[in-house]
Amino acid sequence: ELKVEQNPLFLSMQEGKNYTIYCNYSTTSDRLYWYRQDPGKSLESLFVLLSNGAVKQEGRLMASLDTKARLSTLHITAAVHDLSATYFCAVTTFYNQGGKLIFGQGTELSVKP
Amino acid sequence: DTEVTQTPKHLVMGMTNKKSLKCEQHMGHRAMYWYKQKAKKPPELMFVYSYEKLSINESVPSRFSPECPNSSLLNLHLHALQPEDSALYLCASSHPDGEQFFGPGTRLTVL
Numbered sequence: 001e002l003k004v005e006q007n008p009l010f011l012s013m014q015e016g017k018n019y020t021i022y023c024n025y026s027t028t029s030d031r032l033y034w035y036r037q038d039p040g041k042s043l044e045s046l047f048v049l050l051s052n053g054a055v056k057q058e059g060r061l062m063a064s065l066d067t068k069a070r071l072s073t074l075h076i077t078a079a080v081h082d083l084s085a086t087y088f089c090a091v092t093t094f095y096n097q098g099g100k101l102i103f104g105q106g107t108e109l110s111v112k113p
Numbered sequence: 114d115t116e117v118t119q120t121p122k123h124l125v126m127g128m129t130n131k132k133s134l135k136c137e138q139h140m141g142h143r144a145m146y147w148y149k150q151k152a153k154k155p156p157e158l159m160f161v162y163s164y165e166k167l168s169i170n171e172s173v174p175s176r177f178s179p180e181c182p183n184s185s186l187l188n189l190h191l192h193a194l195q196p197e198d199s200a201l202y203l204c205a206s207s208h209p210d211g212e213q214f215f216g217p218g219t220r221l222t223v224l
Binding site for chain 1: 144153154155156158161169201203207210211212213214215216217218220
């Protein structure tokens with residue numbers, strides 16, 4: 001059974017600091033997704049990582065994928081309050097349309113002044 | 114159009130009511146999904162439609178009945194729900210690379 005684990009589950013950061021969220025998954029998968037969810041809102045797609053060594057950056061967020069280690073990281077650089085949200089990683093069980101997304105537990109990020 | 118739309122945004126229903134949630138996408142995606150999400154938890158998959166056929170049913174109680182009238186529309190019919198079914202219901206459609214795009218959700222309260 002495919003399992004996805006994130007850590008930490010809660011993260012309180014000061015503005016301007018850097019931190020990394022980790023996402024481990026239990027079986028082989030070449031595709032990993034990061035989503036953001038604001039309180040009371042839906043999920044917003046942040047990154048799609050489709051191959052080993054993939055690295056993507058958007059603003060203060062950078063995501064990477066190591067399929068051999070079954071690990072993805074979401075690195076936050078110089079955090080700002082607007083980044084406060086819950087971040088989910090997810091892995092798909094197969095690669096055609098209709099694949100099942102398995103989500104991690106989510107990391108609740110709070111950025112304080 | 115890169116949006117998934119859902120109606121209604123909020124729904125309050127009694128345990129004897131029948132209601133429906135609606136979802137629409139015009140991105141040409143051929144897979145559509147229903148998820149249920151409780152507070153502080155990840156989304157839980159309920160149903161997957163692929164090419165308008167039900168391909169995955171995650172052992173969802175029969176009081177939830179999905180329907181896919183065409184490639185752009187997805188409905189979720191609700192009947193005799195329980196208070197524990199109160200949650201955020203999310204619809205999604207997926208790009209061929211597996212990326213799923215989520216609608217804004219319907220916040221359901223069952224009294």
